[in-house]
Amino acid sequence: MIEEDRKICVDIGSTWTKAAMFNLSHDRFSVETRAVMATTTDHLPEGVYGVLHHLMPGHDWHSLESTPVPVHFASSAKGGLNVAVVGLVPEMTLQIARLAAFSAGARICAAYPYRLTRSCIAAIEQARPDILLLCGGTDGGNERYVTENARAIAGSAFCGTVVYAGNNQAVDHVSDLLSERDLRVTENLMPDFGRLNIEPVRETIRQVFLERIISGKGLDELVRRFKTQPVPTPLAVLNLVEAIGNHVAGWDNFAMIDMGGATTDFYSFCEAYYPDSGTILKGIVEPTLKRTVEGDLGMRVSAASAFETARELLLANLEGSEQSLEIMSAYIDRLAANTSHLPADLAEQQFDQLLASACVYHSLMRHAGTIEEVYTAKGPVWAQSGKDLRRVNRIIGTGGFLAAMGRAGDALEMPVAPAVKSDKIPLLPKDFEYFSDSDYVLPLLGCLAAKYPQQSAATAVSYLTSLHHNEEQVKEFSHREFTHA
Amino acid sequence: MTPVNIVLGVIGFDCHSVGNKILEAFFTEAGFKVTNLGVMVSQEEFISAAIETDARAILVSSLYGHGEIDCAGLREKCIEKGLEEILLYVGGNLVVGKTAFAEVEEKFLKMGYDRVFGPDCSLEKVVELLNEDLDSRPKGND
Ligand code: B12
Numbered sequence: 001m002i003e004e005d006r007k008i009c010v011d012i013g014s015t016w017t018k019a020a021m022f023n024l025s026h027d028r029f030s031v032e033t034r035a036v037m038a039t040t041t042d043h044l045p046e047g048v049y050g051v052l053h054h055l056m057p058g059h060d061w062h063s064l065e066s067t068p069v070p071v072h073f074a075s076s077a078k079g080g081l082n083v084a085v086v087g088l089v090p091e092m093t094l095q096i097a098r099l100a101a102f103s104a105g106a107r108i109c110a111a112y113p114y115r116l117t118r119s120c121i122a123a124i125e126q127a128r129p130d131i132l133l134l135c136g137g138t139d140g141g142n143e144r145y146v147t148e149n150a151r152a153i154a155g156s157a158f159c160g161t162v163v164y165a166g167n168n169q170a171v172d173h174v175s176d177l178l179s180e181r182d183l184r185v186t187e188n189l190m191p192d193f194g195r196l197n198i199e200p201v202r203e204t205i206r207q208v209f210l211e212r213i214i215s216g217k218g219l220d221e222l223v224r225r226f227k228t229q230p231v232p233t234p235l236a237v238l239n240l241v242e243a244i245g246n247h248v249a250g251w252d253n254f255a256m257i258d259m260g261g262a263t264t265d266f267y268s269f270c271e272a273y274y275p276d277s278g279t280i281l282k283g284i285v286e287p288t289l290k291r292t293v294e295g296d297l298g299m300r301v302s303a304a305s306a307f308e309t310a311r312e313l314l315l316a317n318l319e320g321s322e323q324s325l326e327i328m329s330a331y332i333d334r335l336a337a338n339t340s341h342l343p344a345d346l347a348e349q350q351f352d353q354l355l356a357s358a359c360v361y362h363s364l365m366r367h368a369g370t371i372e373e374v375y376t377a378k379g380p381v382w383a384q385s386g387k388d389l390r391r392v393n394r395i396i397g398t399g400g401f402l403a404a405m406g407r408a409g410d411a412l413e414m415p416v417a418p419a420v421k422s423d424k425i426p427l428l429p430k431d432f433e434y435f436s437d438s439d440y441v442l443p444l445l446g447c448l449a450a451k452y453p454q455q456s457a458a459t460a461v462s463y464l465t466s467l468h469h470n471e472e473q474v475k476e477f478s479h480r481e482f483t484h485a
Numbered sequence: 486m487t488p489v490n491i492v493l494g495v496i497g498f499d500c501h502s503v504g505n506k507i508l509e510a511f512f513t514e515a516g517f518k519v520t521n522l523g524v525m526v527s528q529e530e531f532i533s534a535a536i537e538t539d540a541r542a543i544l545v546s547s548l549y550g551h552g553e554i555d556c557a558g559l560r561e562k563c564i565e566k567g568l569e570e571i572l573l574y575v576g577g578n579l580v581v582g583k584t585a586f587a588e589v590e591e592k593f594l595k596m597g598y599d600r601v602f603g604p605d606c607s608l609e610k611v612v613e614l615l616n617e618d619l620d621s622r623p624k625g626n627d
Pocket of ligand 1 (some may be wrong): 502
């Protein structure tokens with residue numbers, strides 16, 4: 001007998017396997033019990049059985065042939081799939097390809113417009129992405145670039161999966177050229193100029209993602225036993241963001257930052273462009289639900305690259321404090337040497353916070369569009385490119401670090417941005433309320449978002465803690481649990 | 486036979502949209518695959534669209550009198566982006582006031598446009614010329 005009003009969600013991360021038992025009553029879930037264990041990397045089901053045993057000790061999970069409570073699980077598969085995107089015009093098919101790959105839960109390790117030169121091919125061979133997403137040309141449009149690029153790929157040592165989502169007239173040619181490869185052909189992501197068709201590519205990448213997650217490491221065992229497919233963790237979170245945006249009143253203009261040790265993922269749910277705002281748009285209208293991933297911004301594995309990226313910003317923010325960039329640099333070196341390091345004193349804690357706010361700032365700047373004044377014969381006009389985030393009025397912080405900050409009652413600090421000389425004004429949220437996923441339930445709830453969008457969205461919002469922008473308070477140093485709730 | 490792709494739009498910050506709709510309907514009827522970018526189109530957008538759709542001609546409109554400034558440099562940008570063989574047509578109320586058409590035409594031909602049309606041109610004639618020009622010009626891209 002399966003208990004249908006209880007659900008177990010398991011999130012298999014690269015370091016921790018987390019689980020929670022949810023109870024469905026009326027319109028939402030509540031967390032009953034939780035468990036966490038180190039991920040058993042060589043055989044993932046071990047760790048999963050471990051957390052399940054914590055949640056429901058009465059069962060022998062190793063030999064159970066059917067589950068007493070439905071189990072849903074998500075896996076991040078070594079931190080996500082790496083995708084190289086190859087498109088034609090940078091602002092058009094290449095940009096759409098990026099958005100599609102991100103929205104499938106992938107990371108982008110390289111992006112090339114126009115023609116793949118020998119050095120591009122060499123870079124791809126070295127980066128060894130899991131997937132190469134090849135596109136370009138409208139249906140019936142340009143065939144030359146995709147066929148030439150397919151030929152270049154065929155002649156390369158790259159042997160991962162190729163997803164083709166370009167001009168449909170070039171399909172035969174591309175298929176012939178790549179007949180020796182694992183080629184997945186899907187619909188054109190821009191069938192007519194300026195018209196986005198992201199869903200088929202997204203679905204294809206998701207499928208490849210699942211195959212990769214399941215193969216090896218024993219996840220096929222869980223699929224068989226629990227009769228359920230895993231969700232890639234970033235996709236689970238994306239589904240939840242979408243569910244919140246669609247189903248919770250007042251949450252139709254919000255963003256979410258998921259900051260981890262290796263990446264910072266930024267999600268937004270809002271209209272990208274308001275034609276009534278007296279502004280013209282350059283390039284495509286970006287989707288309402290958008291995800292971007294910054295592989296160089298993170299709290300531990302990517303601390304060094306984040307530090308490099310944010311150097312100027314950090315310098316501006318360290319001004320007037322007794323700390324210096326040099327001392328911080330030494331801390332970053334310590335993090336590089338030991339990626340599970342926890343801040344040991346107030347200074348280190350301050351560096352972590354600075355690093356976090358730098359990750360937030362840069363991921364936000366890259367996610368947001370810009371507006372610039374262009375002078376025309378008819379006087380000045382505003383031209384927008386990318387996504388307008390000005391109406392975003394709520395931001396959620398999740399991921400180990402932001403959750404821990406939330407538990408300590410710390411709001412997200414927007415760093416003091418260094419003055420930049422640029423005519424492009426970023427379209428950032430004007431005024432927002434900050435919410436922390438301090439119980440760190442969102443990734444787990446995400447497992448339920450596709451099947452129970454309304455209930456999981458209501459639950460997610462009810463578990464958030466609203467933190468107002470800081471009233472200066474003296475903070476006691478607290479040794480925070482960093483990696484898990 | 487697959488239809489020939491052409492790109493259409495009103496350049497600059499010009500928002501006269503009526504003629505643009507007529508042109509789209511007319512050229513579609515005449516058998517072309519028209520990518521209509523509508524009004525307020527920048528040179529970059531014309532070029533991006535021409536590349537992605539593999540267009541063999543760009544038809545630029547300018548009605549509000551600033552055609553000269555808006556249209557200058559498009560040919561050079563096309564060449565820079567590898568669209569050496571593309572046909573560039575321009576039409577509408579290209580300059581302010583009453584300038585003799587021959588003078589206007591010469592100006593735009595110098596800028597690298599292949600053909601120049603006034604507001605009262607016959608669209609049947611334009612289609613005829615376009616087909617001729619396409620026949621005599623090699624297909625640039627493949
Ligand atoms: C309606 C109109 C408007 C409307 C437009 C509404 C809309 N959504 O389209 C409004 C009120 C908004 C408007 C605004 C302005 N307008 Co006005 N407008 C007109 C008007 C009366 C009709 C235009 C029209 O629709 N014609 C009908 C269509 C079918 O013809 P068409 O546009 O010429 O297009 C045909 C041909 O030109 C040709 N063609 C066009 N492009 C091309 C390209 C190629 C390759 C080819 C082969 C052929 C071709 O084929 C088309 C189809 O048959 C004209 C005067 C006139 N009678 O033409 C003035 C006119 C175009 N406007 C003019 C002006 C000055 C303006 C403003 C600058 C006024 C101001 N000071 O604010 C603004 C500009 C705003 C802007 N940023 O664009 C002037 C332009 C002067 C010049 N070029 O020397 C005109 C000529 C009036 C005048 N005599 O002074 N306008």
